Amino acid sequence: MEQKLNKDGLTEEEFLKAYDPNKFERPSVTVDILVFTVADGEKENYRKLPKKTLKLLMIKRGNHPDIGKWALPGGFVNMDESLEEAALRELKEETNVDNIYMEQLYTWGDVDRDKRTRIITTSYMSLVDSSTLNVKADDDADDAKWFAVSCKCYEENKIPNEKGYVVERFFNLNLENEEDKLSAVVKVSKIIEGKVAKIKREILESDGIAFDHAKIIVYGIERLKEQAKNTGIVFNLIPELFTLTELQQVYEVILGTRLLKANFRRKILNVVVETDKYVKNGGHRPSKLYMLNPDYIDSKDIY
Amino acid sequence: MEQKLNKDGLTEEEFLKAYDPNKFERPSVTVDILVFTVADGEKENYRKLPKKTLKLLMIKRGNHPDIGKWALPGGFVNMDESLEEAALRELKEETNVDNIYMEQLYTWGDVDRDKRTRIITTSYMSLVDSSTLNVKADDDADDAKWFAVSCKCYEENKIPNEKGYVVERFFNLNLENEEDKLSAVVKVSKIIEGKVAKIKREILESDGIAFDHAKIIVYGIERLKEQAKNTGIVFNLIPELFTLTELQQVYEVILGTRLLKANFRRKILNVVVETDKYVKNGGHRPSKLYMLNPDYIDSKDIY
DNA sequence: TCAAAAGTGTTCTGTTTACACCCATGG
DNA sequence: CCATGGGTGTAAACAGAACACTTTTGA
Numbered sequence: 001m002e003q004k005l006n007k008d009g010l011t012e013e014e015f016l017k018a019y020d021p022n023k024f025e026r027p028s029v030t031v032d033i034l035v036f037t038v039a040d041g042e043k044e045n046y047r048k049l050p051k052k053t054l055k056l057l058m059i060k061r062g063n064h065p066d067i068g069k070w071a072l073p074g075g076f077v078n079m080d081e082s083l084e085e086a087a088l089r090e091l092k093e094e095t096n097v098d099n100i101y102m103e104q105l106y107t108w109g110d111v112d113r114d115k116r117t118r119i120i121t122t123s124y125m126s127l128v129d130s131s132t133l134n135v136k137a138d139d140d141a142d143d144a145k146w147f148a149v150s151c152k153c154y155e156e157n158k159i160p161n162e163k164g165y166v167v168e169r170f171f172n173l174n175l176e177n178e179e180d181k182l183s184a185v186v187k188v189s190k191i192i193e194g195k196v197a198k199i200k201r202e203i204l205e206s207d208g209i210a211f212d213h214a215k216i217i218v219y220g221i222e223r224l225k226e227q228a229k230n231t232g233i234v235f236n237l238i239p240e241l242f243t244l245t246e247l248q249q250v251y252e253v254i255l256g257t258r259l260l261k262a263n264f265r266r267k268i269l270n271v272v273v274e275t276d277k278y279v280k281n282g283g284h285r286p287s288k289l290y291m292l293n294p295d296y297i298d299s300k301d302i303y
Numbered sequence: 304m305e306q307k308l309n310k311d312g313l314t315e316e317e318f319l320k321a322y323d324p325n326k327f328e329r330p331s332v333t334v335d336i337l338v339f340t341v342a343d344g345e346k347e348n349y350r351k352l353p354k355k356t357l358k359l360l361m362i363k364r365g366n367h368p369d370i371g372k373w374a375l376p377g378g379f380v381n382m383d384e385s386l387e388e389a390a391l392r393e394l395k396e397e398t399n400v401d402n403i404y405m406e407q408l409y410t411w412g413d414v415d416r417d418k419r420t421r422i423i424t425t426s427y428m429s430l431v432d433s434s435t436l437n438v439k440a441d442d443d444a445d446d447a448k449w450f451a452v453s454c455k456c457y458e459e460n461k462i463p464n465e466k467g468y469v470v471e472r473f474f475n476l477n478l479e480n481e482e483d484k485l486s487a488v489v490k491v492s493k494i495i496e497g498k499v500a501k502i503k504r505e506i507l508e509s510d511g512i513a514f515d516h517a518k519i520i521v522y523g524i525e526r527l528k529e530q531a532k533n534t535g536i537v538f539n540l541i542p543e544l545f546t547l548t549e550l551q552q553v554y555e556v557i558l559g560t561r562l563l564k565a566n567f568r569r570k571i572l573n574v575v576v577e578t579d580k581y582v583k584n585g586g587h588r589p590s591k592l593y594m595l596n597p598d599y600i601d602s603k604d605i606y
Numbered sequence: 607t608c609a610a611a612a613g614t615g616t617t618c619t620g621t622t623t624a625c626a627c628c629c630a631t632g633g
Numbered sequence: 634c635c636a637t638g639g640g641t642g643t644a645a646a647c648a649g650a651a652c653a654c655t656t657t658t659g660a
Contacts, residue, residue: 016419063310109380262615590640
């Protein structure tokens with residue numbers, strides 16, 4: 001290859017030798033991971049199935065800033081690992097699971113996200129099957145704990161203005177376990193000016209949740225719903241073999257709606273294959289176990 | 304607020320004062336923007352409508368590394384601007400448009416993306432209406448030029464293995480204008496192991512396209528298609544007033560498929576409102592002009 | 607016996623797809 | 634006149650929502 005020179009008359013080799021990244025001030029980069037799982041509650045009586053809840057893994061901060069508050073697992077990206085590798089490493093350190101579903105969500109780059117310095121963070125979402133979950137996270141030195149999540153929109157306003165209109169949605173985020181109750185209010189505004197739509201997310205209140213993690217969580221839950229509707233992502237939350245009711249309950253807890261059994265089954269039948277195994281779950285007819293049809297992992301529009 | 308101490312006995316204030324981001328080596332952060340537009344070609348004869356093409360804005364690199372190759376517009380993020388502000392600033396510098404649709408796509412964090420140092424880049428996608436476009440980009444000192452884009456999958460293999468299977472898709476990316484022809488081959492592999500699906504993108508060949516931008520472009524085109532199907536994003540590519548055929552052609556050029564006129568119109572009618580204006584386009588019936596129904600900007604599933 | 611869940615069938619409705627047809631224009 | 638696009642109608646196939654009903658179990 002011929003040696004091209006830049007306007008200072010340098011070859012690429014000379015240019016790279018002279019390049020000093022420290023000449024410019026620059027941000028730090030972290031990854032944060034939303035680890036979701038769906039766990040069974042208590043069995044109310046011998047007949048009833050346990051109620052499922054969506055849970056999120058949080059870690060109690062042991063240092064400034066926001067010491068004592070709960071944050072998403074994550075940390076600084078090392079120079080020798082990709083973003084995804086960093087996220088997988090952090091996840092492995094916290095939950096001791098690997099070969100796990102992980103997906104990049106969004107990169108948060110506001111200037112004042114962190115009191116220490118300018119920190120840009122890339123958020124990932126990860127789904128684990130609670131039945132295979134190593135409980136290490138439950139009694140870790142770092143104080144990692146699962147919280148039941150709920151995120152509800154309690155108010156929605158459409159406000160016209162000169163240029164178009166704004167749709168404001170107020171979300172109540174609640175994280176709860178036996179010991180702690182965290183909460184936040186996040187306002188999501190869809191700002192429409194002419195044909196250009198912009199989305200703005202603001203934390204109005206945040207009680208016990210570190211940094212701007214409340215809005216990262218709200219965003220992640222929104223994305224989880226979307227992905228549940230359009231992909232086979234939910235199968236990462238349940239065991240290899242499952243009953244159709246179990247699967248339906250996972251959809252219901254993620255989407256936050258009840259589904260009609262007959263319709264759900266019709267739709268999902270293309271995506272699963274029945275096995276010849278059954279489970280007895282109490283005072284009712286035993287249910288057939290199904291497994292994911294591997295050919296349909298990348299199919300769209302599952303629910 | 305009471306002063307909590309960390310394990311070194313420091314208050315938050317003391318901790319922050321002692322915090323030195325330079326203690327750790329850290330990556331640089333850039334933004335890269337995919338600026339798409341849809342432009343008319345030549346009118347073949349007095350009857351025929353001009354053919355539309357999807358175009359992408361690229362910039363010829365004037366410095367090492369990859370000097371002389373074409374790259375996406377973008378650059379380093381300043382300490383006092385958010386990622387989005389950085390992208391808007393770069394875009395304004397290059398195309399002189401503001402109040403433009405812009406959406407974050409993905410953050411690319413592989414270790415060896417750039418020869419200078421570790422550089423993480425967040426990619427954005429932006430859509431502009433070519434009729435309102437300030438032509439500054441066409442004769443800029445930076446040598447910014449529009450390229451007609453085409454990206455076709457020319458081979459697809461499903462390869463089973465012990466753990467599951469891999470779907471390999473090979474894409475031929477072509478960027479072309481009067482003066483230059485750039486091309487690349489990108490392999491997108493969907494790796495399925497059990498129920499966990501992973502996507503890997505690799506550049507197999509890259510002719511004239513700088514850095515790893517070929518795969519960023521392939522990803523962006525994929526996302527553009529998705530968003531065209533599910534949101535009203537395409538209205539950012541056309542003028543305020545448009546004919547339904549014009550709109551249909553924009554969908555067709557993005558999705559890469561022909562659509563049936565009658566069906567397209569039925570579907571789109573909820574999203575647009577007719578005006579009482581008409582255009583005469585040559586040797587055929589004049590067509591009614593429509594505009595976007597502003598209430599439907601955030602509606603899903605448009606095409 | 608009976609509550610709880612497993613599992614199936616039917617009806618109504620709206621959407622998607624494919625195709626056929628007529629209308630208006632200007633060189 | 635007629636190629637070209639503008640614009641509408643219709644029938645078949647499919648997908649969605651709502652609801653009603655039967656079956657099986659274990660304390």
